[in-house]
Amino acid sequence: MKLELIENLGYRSLVVLEHLGRIAQFGIRIVVCLLVRPYRIRRLVADVYDAGVLSLPVVCLSGAVVGGTLSLLGYTTLVRFGAEEALGALVGLAVIRELGPVLTALLVTGRAGSAIAAEIATMVTTEQLDGLRMMSVDPVDFVVSPKALALLLVMPLLAGLFIVFALVGGYGIAVGLLGVDGGSFMSSMEGSVKFWNDVIGSFSKAITFGALTGLIATYRGYISEPTAAGVSAATTGTVVIGSVAILVFDFFLNGFWGV
DSSP: OHHHHHHHHHHHHHHHHHHHHHHHHHHHHHHHHHHSSSOOHHHHHHHHHHHTGGGHHHHHHHHHHHHHHHHHHHHHHHGGGTOGGGHHHHHHHIIIIIIHHHHHHHHHIIIIIHHHHHHHHHHHHTTHHHHHHHTTOOHIIIIIHHHHHHHHHHHHHHHHHHHHHHHHHHHIIIIIISOOOHHHHHHHHHHHOOIIIIIIHHHHHHHHHHHHHHHHHHHHHHTOOSSHHHHHHHHHHHHHHHHHHHHHHHHHHHHHHTO
8 A cells, every 4th residue: 555655656756747847848949939030029919918908907906906905904903003104014015025926927827828728729629730830830939939928028017017006006095995194104115115125026026927827828728638628628727737836936936035
């Protein structure tokens, strides 16, 4: 019994390592395609629109709601200690350091990442990628690389918008509803948020999550089975694996950045 458990553990570990190696090779192929002509500018613009512009409503609305919720919860906690003037620092640091890039990445993974995986998986099912190969066109260059680059480009921008709307929502709830002084709210935020540690760290997280989401979404779609179940598995796998990977990478980035 113990021997079987050890064998199963070893087999699963080898399978995981094999997939990690394939993902690394796939990512290198994407980078090479992005650096070599021809550059797929039109496809990149279309993919940026699909992944970025169409994600604006959900990202902006979620940011405003998260900021307002933080103000409500933070105020009820800080008022017990007579420290409600630090509400601006609490909202600013929580949104900029952590919630902004992480929640944006999770939202984009669920909306744009799953759509990209489903689109590529459908192309696999309908043999469109095989048709490109028949015409001597590399599917990774023509289809995959613009979508991966689009997610990398839009993630920091969407995270910035999420943070802005969260701060506005938090300010509106704190000042308009809870009666916190607007000047103390803003001065507390300005005094606690540091450009290098907080803003640049948040920007670095967003770029990392964008690259991670683009790689996972395109890889899951590219290796999917040419069936309806394969499309479903690629979509679900992108959301699950992408979300877990974002949270794991966030933990290590926090440790690296000294948060």
